[in-house]
Amino acid sequence: MGTLSLTAYKALSRRSKATNAADYPERPEGPLIWGVVHDQATARALIYLVERLRQLRGPCTLLVTYGETPPRIPKxxxxxxxxxxxxxxxxxxxxxxxxxxxxxxxxxxxxRPILIAEAKKHDLSMSLLSAQDTLLDQQTWRWLPSLARETLDAFHTITALDGDGRRQLSKMDAARRTIPVQGPLQDAALPPRVNESVFDSVSEDLNGRSVWLASNVQEDELKDVLTAHRASIKITHRLALVLVAASFPIAVEARSILKSQGWRVCYWEDGDPIEENTQVIFVEEPEEMGLWYRIAPFCFLGSTLKAGHGGCDPYVPASLGSAIIHGPSVGPYADNYARLASAGAARAIKDAASLSRAIAQLLAADQTASMAHAAWLTVSEGAEATDSVIDEIQLRLDALESQS
Structure with missing residues (x-):
């Protein structure tokens, strides 16, 4: 891309002091996937894609880059x-x-034409994914149309988010190639692993009883959760609650409350059996959350009822087909909850009384099944597109390994 168009662009582009390489953190060994994102949704889609890739190939580093506003990503x-x-x-x-x-x-x-041109010089395989017309409509292309074509030529794969994106790409590319509409990539979370033999054993112990889950529960949410459960078992006598504390100190407090209130409890970590009259299955450590999301057809996500706890990602239970109840304080996961709510997969509550009403409604199997199916469909959207990108990356990584 050492053309007159690029030269003109370099002359007109903003000049500033380059970041010294010494200012970057040390590059880890092994493969490194570089992602350029423009909002929270694309950051989540990128992180999920690389998590899938790690499952298939083993460890690799993800470098997430952005233009102006940094996305919130897990540390x-x-x-x-x-x-x-x-x-x-x-x-x-x-x-x-x-x-x-x-x-x-x-x-x-x-x-970024200069950065993209330099990447091409480095023989870097690049994919432009889910391109949007609003992000492609740059003033640069109007006075340097040939630069637009040269910039797109650096990408091995180009896909559009929708028809508008495809039309903008075709204009930039002078209709030299057919550009597919890919839609957004999968915005999801990897489901926790489930030990199938333990799942079968717990299912047998419950013997068809109705069960609901309250996960990641904070100390100031315990009273509301137990009040709602007390009201619910007056209607559905065999109903069991799986209660998962947000941390070990909260679990210590929860043990004291459960004992003082006279609940019949199975303390899971103590090896207690789940009996016919068990009212609460108390889980102190959240390592087996995949099991409990599978066991319970719907769940209340704690750390959302009271302010200040940071919320809880609903995509994890949604990935296992769980209907979701949550409070108003969803923290950085507002977009995730809104997406699930618009699909009919999540329901908001504000206190113990509204939690009791939600439990009563979701104990109707058809209602729960409908919400759980909507949750799974929502987080599965874009799966085919993500699979295609993973396949492309794998081919590139295989080629790099064969050269080393």
Whole structure:
């Protein structure tokens, strides 16, 4: 891409001091996937995709980059968050020399011709995913249309979010290729693993009893959860609650409350059996959440009823087909809850009384099944597109490994 168009763009682009490579954190060993995101949804889709890739291939590093507003991402040793480098040749070269990505996934648009040209010089495989017309409509292309074509040529794969995105790409590309509409990639969470033999054993012990789950429950939510359960078992006498504390100190307090209120409790970590008259199955450690999300057809997600606890990601139970009840304080997961609510997969409550009403309504099997199915469909949207991208990355990583 060493053309007159790129030269003109470099002359007109903003000049600023390049980030020194010494300012970057050390690059970990092994494969590194570089992702360029433009909002929270694309960041979540990227993180989910790389989690899937790790399951298939083993450890790899994810470098998440952004233009202006940093996305909220989980803190992990194998995930790095950085701003995109300045749009200068020196900054782009230092960025790519330091990180040496194995593959680049560029979401949406807001293209950086200098950085992309430098990536092409580095022989980096790049995919432009779910391109949007609003992010592609850059003033640069109007006075340097040939630069738009050159920039798109650097991508091995290009897909559009919708018809508008495809039309904008075709205009930029001068209709030289057929661009598929991919839609958004899968925005989900990996479901926790479930020990099938334990699942079968617990299901047999429950013997067809109705059961609901309250997970990640904070200390100031315990009273409301137990009040709602007390009201519910007056109507459905064999109803069992799986209660999971948000932390060990809260579990200690919960044990005291359960004892003082006279509940018939199976203390799971103590090895207690689940008996016919068990009212509460108390779980102190959340390592087996996949089991309990499978056992209970609907769940109340704690850390959402009272403010200040940071919320709880609803995509985890949704991935296992669980209908969801939650409070008003959803923290950074507001978009996730709104998406599930619009699909009819999540229901908001505000106190013990509204939680009791929600439990009563969801004890009707058809209502719960409908919500659980909607939850699964919602987090499964875009799965085919994500699978296709993973296959492409795998081919590139296989090629890199064969060269080493």
């Amino acid at each position: 992990r040793k194998d995930t790095i968050l950085q701003t995109l480098p300045d749009e200068t040749s020196d900054a782009a070269k230092q960025f790519l020399d330091h990180w040496a990505p194995s593959f680049c996934l560029w979401f949406g648009g807001d293209l």
